[in-house]
Amino acid sequence: SDLATDKAALLALRAAVGGRTFLWNVTLTTPCNWQGVLCANNRVTALRLPASSISGTIPPNTLSNLTLLRTLSLRLNHLSGPLPSDLTQLSQLRNLYLQGNRFSGPLPDFLFSVHSLVRLSLAQNNFSGEIPSGFNNLTRLRTLYLENNGFTGVLPDIELLSLQQFNVSFNSLNGSVPKGLRGMPENAFLGNSLCGKPLENACEANGETPAATAGSNGNINGVENLGKSRKKKLSGGAIAGIVIGSVVGFVLLLLLLFIFCRKRSGNKARSVDMAAIKNQETGIGEKPLVEAENGGMSNEFSGSAAAAAAMTAKREIGVGANEETKKLAFFGNVSQVFNLEELLRASAEVLGKGTFGTTYKAVLEVGTVVAVKRLKDVTISEREFREKIEGVGSMDHHNLVPLRAYYYSREEKLLVYDYMPMGSLSALLHGNKGGGRTPLTWELRSRIALGAARGVEYLHSQGTVVTHGNIKSSNILLTKSYEPRVTDFGLNQLVGVPSSPTRVAGYRAPEVTDPRLVSQKADVYSFGVLLLELLTGKAPSHALLNEEGVDLPRWVQSVVREEWTSEVFDLQLLRYQNVEEEMVQLLQLAIDCTAQHPDTRPSITEVAIRIEDLRRSSSLGDHEQSNVVSEPY
Numbered sequence: 001s002d003l004a005t006d007k008a009a010l011l012a013l014r015a016a017v018g019g020r021t022f023l024w025n026v027t028l029t030t031p032c033n034w035q036g037v038l039c040a041n042n043r044v045t046a047l048r049l050p051a052s053s054i055s056g057t058i059p060p061n062t063l064s065n066l067t068l069l070r071t072l073s074l075r076l077n078h079l080s081g082p083l084p085s086d087l088t089q090l091s092q093l094r095n096l097y098l099q100g101n102r103f104s105g106p107l108p109d110f111l112f113s114v115h116s117l118v119r120l121s122l123a124q125n126n127f128s129g130e131i132p133s134g135f136n137n138l139t140r141l142r143t144l145y146l147e148n149n150g151f152t153g154v155l156p157d158i159e160l161l162s163l164q165q166f167n168v169s170f171n172s173l174n175g176s177v178p179k180g181l182r183g184m185p186e187n188a189f190l191g192n193s194l195c196g197k198p199l200e201n202a203c204e205a206n207g208e209t210p211a212a213t214a215g216s217n218g219n220i221n222g223v224e225n226l227g228k229s230r231k232k233k234l235s236g237g238a239i240a241g242i243v244i245g246s247v248v249g250f251v252l253l254l255l256l257l258f259i260f261c262r263k264r265s266g267n268k269a270r271s272v273d274m275a276a277i278k279n280q281e282t283g284i285g286e287k288p289l290v291e292a293e294n295g296g297m298s299n300e301f302s303g304s305a306a307a308a309a310a311m312t313a314k315r316e317i318g319v320g321a322n323e324e325t326k327k328l329a330f331f332g333n334v335s336q337v338f339n340l341e342e343l344l345r346a347s348a349e350v351l352g353k354g355t356f357g358t359t360y361k362a363v364l365e366v367g368t369v370v371a372v373k374r375l376k377d378v379t380i381s382e383r384e385f386r387e388k389i390e391g392v393g394s395m396d397h398h399n400l401v402p403l404r405a406y407y408y409s410r411e412e413k414l415l416v417y418d419y420m421p422m423g424s425l426s427a428l429l430h431g432n433k434g435g436g437r438t439p440l441t442w443e444l445r446s447r448i449a450l451g452a453a454r455g456v457e458y459l460h461s462q463g464t465v466v467t468h469g470n471i472k473s474s475n476i477l478l479t480k481s482y483e484p485r486v487t488d489f490g491l492n493q494l495v496g497v498p499s500s501p502t503r504v505a506g507y508r509a510p511e512v513t514d515p516r517l518v519s520q521k522a523d524v525y526s527f528g529v530l531l532l533e534l535l536t537g538k539a540p541s542h543a544l545l546n547e548e549g550v551d552l553p554r555w556v557q558s559v560v561r562e563e564w565t566s567e568v569f570d571l572q573l574l575r576y577q578n579v580e581e582e583m584v585q586l587l588q589l590a591i592d593c594t595a596q597h598p599d600t601r602p603s604i605t606e607v608a609i610r611i612e613d614l615r616r617s618s619s620l621g622d623h624e625q626s627n628v629v630s631e632p633y
């Protein structure tokens with residue numbers, strides 16, 4: 001077997017299935033560049049054709065020739081007939097996604113000889129018959145989705161230590177949920193006539209009799225339905241408890257509503273005031289420097305302790321009185337809406353210390369909120385500084401944090417940016433993991449990746465020597481609606497070599513020895529590490545000797561080499577079904593970006609295009625039934 005055999009197999013498959021023809025340029029000698037085909041070591045390892053309007057049956061001796069295939073996704077198509085028996089010859093097959101087709105018949109025994117399977121989704125098809133206990137042979141299985149089919153009979157005991165995701169909802173199963181599956185969530189079993197934990201309806205005494213509901217195909221012999229048995233069990237005391245509980249709950253709700261309304265009206269009044277002040281300051285029709293941060297701000301600074309803390313920080317940020325005669329220099333067409341004096345009077349709190357200095361959140365008296373970076377170690381001359389910072393200030397893109405103004409004196413160098421209310425991607429990924437945290441869905445992560453890539457792409461488009469120089473997750477900030485904005489670009493040109501060169505080691509390309517000399521391809525490397533961070537949820541090592549830190553590219557590559565690709569993803573991400581292939585594609589992109597040799601890394605433009613493509617294919621999957629036909633292929 002070689003790549004030529006793989007190519008022949010792909011062409012045979014294309015000729016055999018009906019529906020829309022895949023847009024493959026078959027004159028290319030290698031199929032590795034065909035859409036949906038992925039290669040490793042010059043062999044086809046993945047075939048992904050989701051929602052491609054493919055129909056018909058897969059005939060024998062087509063797939064079987066793709067001997068090194070690890071991922072097969074033909075989800076959301078119109079394929080029919082039994083499961084292709086070729087599967088049994090795919091000894092490397094890890095991921096099989098066939099959900100959302102019209103496959104039918106009972107599950108064949110040969111399926112249970114594909115021991116390499118890790119993720120299997122056969123959901124939303126027309127499979128029938130019993131669910132075989134043969135799944136127990138698939139000892140690596142982590143995902144098993146069989147929902148929305150026509151399976152009947154009892155559920156066999158599937159006791160697989162590795163199984164994390166399981167769903168048999170909306171079939172025609174009956175009997176009790178077997179022991180090995182009771183740890184799965186309730187919604188994995190809904191829409192059947194099943195009983196016992198984790199479902200609410202208990203089984204009859206023998207533990208086997210299904211709870212019967214009208215029209216169910218279960219054994220209804222001597223079984224009471226759930227409603228009846230509940231009614232019998234409720235004592236007078238329990239009813240009284242429920243009534244009292246409800247009343248107390250209702251009163252609490254009213255109280256909360258009252259407090260919430262009061263708080264809102266307070267904020268509203270303040271926002272009106274501030275708007276009035278700002279209009280006076282900026283003149284009618286002028287765009288305020290930064291959108292006022294009304295929510296929460298008034299409370300944050302009202303307490304006396306908070307005020308005292310803010311005062312301390314203010315003193316810290318304050319520059320000598322003799323310098324106040326110097327002016328803040330504003331960029332672009334933004335007129336000077338506050339002056340140095342006002343900036344120094346602002347309440348400030350430390351946001352964090354970074355490579356180039358300390359960053360503060362400053363709330364001006366007019367309500368404007370800005371982030372002020374106080375640079376340290378600026379070694380270049382004033383003229384050079386002004387030239388370089390003018391370059392930084394002229395960058396204007398939706399995905400960049402705008403530098404609004406700067407201040408330069410011998411003792412102090414300040415940079416004034418728009419304040420980004422949702423903090424950084426780093427905080428979002430690695431910060432407080434408690435409740436109330438914004439869920440980091442695939443949609444959000446891939447949106448952040450795309451926006452950040454576009455921000456960097458804009459920088460690179462300004463000239464071959466223009467780079468960011470310090471791409472990392474704490475420099476990807478988020479607006480109120482979680483739009484990503486890249487910050488800190490171009491600052492490595494202003495300062496000396498950081499005193500701690502290992503600080504950004506986790507993101508730095510291997511060829512970079514002086515952090516002031518970062519090429520565009522080195523930016524791409526850092527961006528690749530950022531993608532790995534988004535996908536794995538793991539922070540790259542901040543210092544070479546940090547035991548807890550991981551060298552992300554090296555770690556991911558070792559796992560992928562051992563063919564356990566699915567293991568690298570953040571567990572939170574694996575909750576989202578149907579996007580694993582896109583996740584793998586993004587992972588592949590991240591691996592390409594972190595190639596050791598700069599020349600083999602893609603350009604940031606290519607990176608942005610690839611993220612855009614894979615995002616498009618995942619949203620196609622979401623809406624497949626309704627609009628796939630009208631989608632351009």
Ligand SMILES: Nc1ncnc2c1ncn2[C@@H]1O[C@H](COP(=O)(O)OP(=O)(O)OP(=O)(O)O)[C@@H](O)[C@H]1O
Pocket residue numbers: 351352353354355356357358359371373401417418419420421423424470474475477487488
């Ligand atoms: N404009 C801003 N709005 C909101 N938060 C910001 C802003 N700029 C920086 N921050 C946050 O302030 C903290 C300190 O930022 P700073 O840029 O000084 O250091 P860093 O990003 O950790 O490291 P480096 O200096 O190497 O970029 C970080 O958590 C960062 O996310």
